[in-house]
Amino acid sequence: MKFSVTVTLKKDVLDPQGKVVQNTLQNLGMENLKSIRQGKYFEIELNDNDQIKAEKKVDDMCKKLLANLIIEDYKVNKI
Amino acid sequence: MKFSVTVTLKKDVLDPQGKVVQNTLQNLGMENLKSIRQGKYFEIELNDNDQIKAEKKVDDMCKKLLANLIIEDYKVNKI
Numbered sequence: 001m002k003f004s005v006t007v008t009l010k011k012d013v014l015d016p017q018g019k020v021v022q023n024t025l026q027n028l029g030m031e032n033l034k035s036i037r038q039g040k041y042f043e044i045e046l047n048d049n050d051q052i053k054a055e056k057k058v059d060d061m062c063k064k065l066l067a068n069l070i071i072e073d074y075k076v077n078k079i
Numbered sequence: 080m081k082f083s084v085t086v087t088l089k090k091d092v093l094d095p096q097g098k099v100v101q102n103t104l105q106n107l108g109m110e111n112l113k114s115i116r117q118g119k120y121f122e123i124e125l126n127d128n129d130q131i132k133a134e135k136k137v138d139d140m141c142k143k144l145l146a147n148l149i150i151e152d153y154k155v156n157k158i
Contacts, residue, residue, distance in 0.1 A: 006085075006120045021121070025140055032126040032136070039120035041085045042100070045113040057111070061104055 001046050001054045007067045007074045008039035042066060043079070051078070080125050080133045086146045086153045087118035121145060122158070130157070 009015050018038040025033055044061065048054040058076050067074040088094050097117040104112055123140070127133040137155050146153040 004085075006083075008120065008122065018121075021144065025144060028143055030136065030140060034124040034126050035122075036124070037122045039122070041087065041118035041120040042097075043087065043114075043116045043118070045115070047111040047113050057109065061109060064107055065100065065104060 001048055001051065002079050003044045003046070003054070003058045004077045004079050005042040005044060005058065005062060005066060005074055006039055007042075007062070007072050009037060009072055013071045039072075040066070080127055080130065081158050082123045082125070082133070082137045083156045083158050084121040084123060084137065084141060084145060084153055085118055086121075086141070086151050088116060088151055092150045118151075119145070 015037045018036045021038060022033060022036040025036070044058055046054045046057060048057065055076065055078070062074045062076065063069065094116045097115045100117060101112060101115040104115070123137055125133045125136060127136065134155065134157070141153045141155065142148065
């Protein structure tokens with residue numbers, strides 16, 4: 001069973017890495033660029049067959065390691 | 080207009096960062112974990128109103144800066 005997890009900075013947290021990407025793209029001549037924010041992406045494969053159990057496990061992983069809940073949000077999707 | 084971009088390593092490219100995350104999760108007691116691969120995630124906001132033009136622009140950004148097409152794949156979604 002395969003899940004994707006995206007971890008993004010919360011709305012009010014500054015994102016210097018995204019800002020650098022944004023400035024670079026603007027310097028490359030990209031117009032109409034309003035904002036870019038960068039996050040992390042994980043593809044997680046589990047051997048479980050029970051979807052509810054597996055989702056619970058992925059949720060646990062996010063809370064314990066993948067996301068810092070003070071400054072980040074995460075989203076889990078089955079793929 | 081808002082797009083999400085995920086950049087992932089190609090299937091046959093080693094992912095040491097993901098491997099470290101995987102080992103750490105296993106040390107934390109997570110069972111049935113088969114594999115984890117890590118990638119990058121971008122949320123891009125454009126001022127364009129024409130979706131086709133905007134998608135073309137995001138595609139350009141990926142090719143020019145966000146993804147290294149030799150070792151990475153990217154996916155663009157409208158959000």
